[in-house]
Amino acid sequence: MKGQEWYQTAEVAEEYDTKRFSDGGRLIDEREKEAVLSAVGPVDDKRVLEIACGTGRFTTMLAQRGADIVGLDISPAMLQEGRKKARAAGVDDHLEFMRGDAARLPFPDDHFETVIAMRFFHLADTPASFLAELRRVARKQVVFDTFRRFSTRSIYNWLLPMGSRLYARAEIEELLDGAGLQLAGEEHDFFFPYGLYRQLPDAMATRVRELDDVIMDSPIGEYVASVSYWDARLQEE
Template sequence: MAMIDITRHKNTLRDYFDRDGFRRWSAIYGDAEVSRIRRTIRVGHARMLARAETWLLEWIGATGRAPSSLSALDAGCGTGLFSIMLAQHGINVTAVDIAPQMVAAAAERAQTAGVAQRITFTAGDIEDVAGVFDVVACFDVLIHYPQPAFDQLLRHLAQRARGMLLFTYAPYEPFLAAMHWIGGFFPRAHRRTEIQMIRENDVRRLVAGHGLRVGRIEPIRSGFYHVNLVEARGVRG
């Protein structure tokens, strides 16, 4: 598939997550009092991160390597929840997010958690990240891109992953599509973020096309939080 120009789409997302989106999502990912709808998203996101952590630790155990010898890329780190978890396990982390406010909040949270020395934070485009990492994570980022751009970003992430790639996508389901449509009628302060749904068969095909194999796909469901968590590995991963 030919590369496409997604610069305008990325700029729109950067502006959103650096302004209104930052206020909305930093509240959801934090401890602030939020609406019932947003609490379901908080619960679902936490459940997804816990499952990703379990898979990661299983993989580390299978490799027999010390966590301190591993490197990880958190592509689209948001407020740093997964980056901090990685660092707390002793892994050296490169954390990147398109929104500078998100990166600043993540860096502050890492400092408070006492793991800032293990994390390098950068505000920028995940497609500008070079090098390879033992683990690459990209959570609730690809859900914002239509399939051609999804494939373009997935290709880049696959090229960065030496061992394990963990990511989420929004599955195409009639019920989810209906919920997404209904969410458009909520008051603006509670309205859903635009998401792009993709079918599981397409995800499996795209992952394989980039030289990885899908290990597990697990649905994570909590109210308005509907994603599938994917574990993919290289042929030798």
């Protein structure tokens, strides 16, 4: 995975949410959570795994909705922040954070109804093998996001210190088929890249988001989106 050493430092973990999801970044956080909830539906008593859970944004949110959820991450510092967030939300007694490698998940086959991987595949050096491992432990569903090739993200990408892997739709379809998954739902959003929103104060970011929504609601929206949310299900035999 790209950027593993950077990602695991305590300094990055402590500032992660503030730098990415405050001010204009709040709009990204809200949209990503909306996309996850739309894909997974009701989660009460559903066994869920989130890989690369980071500070537990989605893990805690789904635990609050009744999911039986495990958040797995390679960074102890990120997991510590996740535990703080779960305690603050009052759900630390019915979720689990654990350290682990997404390439070798420590769970048996078909162990979870749903597996979630947000903000993961843009850093995956071998996406096919990672997706196959997610599918192995999923009994029904794998939900993940990717950054889109041929979008404003490709212009912004070179500015990032780690870079990001970008995907065309054909690549996603090939990856899903290779992992024994089929596409059940998809959403595409954000003409303007995430990095722009993070640089803007809340009021200005809200105005940019209004313009973004107009573009995304137009006939060209799907084709110029910088982010895609994929809802994949196991292929029927």
